[in-house]
Amino acid sequence: MTDVRVIMGSASDVEIAKKVTAILKKFEVSYEVSVISAHRALELLQDTIHKDDAKVYIGIAGMAAHLAGVMAGMTIKPVIGIPVGGSNTSGLDALLSMVQMPKGVPVATVAINGGDNAALLAIQILALSDEALVGKLQAYKKEMLDKVREDNDKLEEI
Template sequence: MTDVKVIMGSASDIDIAKKVTKTLKEFDLSYEVEVISAHRALDVLKESIEKDDAEVYIGIAGMAAHLAGVMAGMTIKPVIGVPVAGSKTGGFDALLSMVQMPKGVPVATVALNGGENAAILAAQILALSNEKLKEKLVNYKKEMREKVLADDKNLEEI
């Protein structure tokens, strides 16, 4: 079974998907990446989700951005949405499409173009049953803390 399945609404979302996969690799998580439009290839999306071959799903889409919500409607597994800022509204339409889900169909939504955070959230979900991954996340947080402290120290020397 794959840890994370990343589905983009179109190939134009590839840069965000690369942020996701780069971060998943840092945590040694297995993943698959697909391009499937919820609007133009619903049957293909349904087949992909029905395989039930991932623990967590990440849906990346801009504009109307119904992809993550449709995915969430097809599975009981966690779905993380990454709204893409690229439309005339700056991505606000994509963001609202993901966060304004009906009761019973949640999509955990990260920031616009927030591929890294989607991957980290997926890792945190998977770490609930994986001690080695939990340790990696704890170390990741420690490294972030150390960087902030180093930045502060360097600031004091200005």
């Protein structure tokens, strides 16, 4: 069983997907990555979601950004959306498309191009039933705290 299924709306989203997979690798979380357009390959998306055994889904899309919402309409499992910037509105269109989901079809949406946080949110969801991930998340938070302290100490040396 795959822990996280990452689906990009197009191959142009690969840099965002790399942010996601870097964090998933760090936490040793299993994942699969695909390119499946909700608009151009709906049947393939349906087949993937219905046959897949992932615990959490991440949809990456820009512009109209319907991918994560369509995925959420096909499954009861958590779906995290990553709006992609780069359009004339710098990704605001994608962000609004993801957060304006109809009642009953939730998509947890992170910041524009927020692949890191999408991966961390997926890991936090998985940690609800995985004590090893709880420990890794606690260690990660401590690393962040240590980095802030280090940065603060360097600032005092100025």
